[in-house]
Amino acid sequence: MVTDAYDQLSAQGFLITRVKATPLVGAVARPPAPATARPPAPPPRFDLSPSTPEIALFPARDWTEALVGAIRAAPVSALGYGSPRGEPALREVLADHLGRTRGVVADPERIVILNGAAQGVILLAHALSGAGATRVAVEDPSLVSQPHRLRMSGLEVAGQPVDAEGVTLDGLAADAVLVTPAHQFPTGAVLSGPRRRDLLTWARQHDALIVEDDYDAEFRYDREPVPALQGLDPDRVAYLGTASKTLAPALRLGWLLLPALAGEAEAVKHLLDVCSPALEQLALARLLTSGA
Ligand SMILES: Cc1ncc(COP(=O)(O)O)c(C=O)c1O
Numbered sequence: 001m002v003t004d005a006y007d008q009l010s011a012q013g014f015l016i017t018r019v020k021a022t023p024l025v026g027a028v029a030r031p032p033a034p035a036t037a038r039p040p041a042p043p044p045r046f047d048l049s050p051s052t053p054e055i056a057l058f059p060a061r062d063w064t065e066a067l068v069g070a071i072r073a074a075p076v077s078a079l080g081y082g083s084p085r086g087e088p089a090l091r092e093v094l095a096d097h098l099g100r101t102r103g104v105v106a107d108p109e110r111i112v113i114l115n116g117a118a119q120g121v122i123l124l125a126h127a128l129s130g131a132g133a134t135r136v137a138v139e140d141p142s143l144v145s146q147p148h149r150l151r152m153s154g155l156e157v158a159g160q161p162v163d164a165e166g167v168t169l170d171g172l173a174a175d176a177v178l179v180t181p182a183h184q185f186p187t188g189a190v191l192s193g194p195r196r197r198d199l200l201t202w203a204r205q206h207d208a209l210i211v212e213d214d215y216d217a218e219f220r221y222d223r224e225p226v227p228a229l230q231g232l233d234p235d236r237v238a239y240l241g242t243a244s245k246t247l248a249p250a251l252r253l254g255w256l257l258l259p260a261l262a263g264e265a266e267a268v269k270h271l272l273d274v275c276s277p278a279l280e281q282l283a284l285a286r287l288l289t290s291g292a
Contacts, residue, residue, distance in 0.1 A: 078279070200237075211238045
């Protein structure tokens, strides 16, 4: 019995045993800290970085209740590998929510749940390039990492200037254009009515896809949020959304709604990370259903 216990502790690395030697407590090997390592900088008193919401306001109690409720209610099968498209329960309530709050025309079957909207750009880029696209335009300026995500699939990326009415259209030539109509990132401009119409006309005339990044659309302090562009032409506009602003970036929950190529995006999602975490998806579905 005692030797079994020693064997067990030794197998788990807690003890180092040698024949006829005193057992020693095992130490965990760690690489030596680099000589130049500096102590971490203290967090800033005011964090004004443009892409982070006020995370101190995260509704921790509501989220915890939703997560616990989701775990209690979930069938055992929810703990297996889920659909790359996402949990049906979330896609269903999200379609309603987006229709109500953003004027989005959403078929739950065309929604892919993501690990953040950032992942949606990668899925779209792969799906577009697989379908023969070669050139994509992005707003200039834009989130600096977006062009890099698009280039991962070998797409050529062109910057399209932005003015006070949002993205400009002069010289726009691409198979798809990634835009932030509700709240241009980082300038904050709203895509004007005439520009919206012209952008949709351009897309129809050039058989191009508009990718609407609706990141940040929920928060406006100067006017009512404008409805999503997607609602004006659901066949021309792919829609990207995220919980990073309304809840927290750490959740890594986003969604992509596609007029076409949903199967291709799903296949890439499966290759990348199989599916997004199911319990968090179910918790978000509960928050949306309860209204919390
Ligand atoms: C314009 C824009 N779109 C998308 C994202 C990424 O959102 P997510 O956290 O959902 O990946 C950011 C993040 O800063 C952003 O600024």
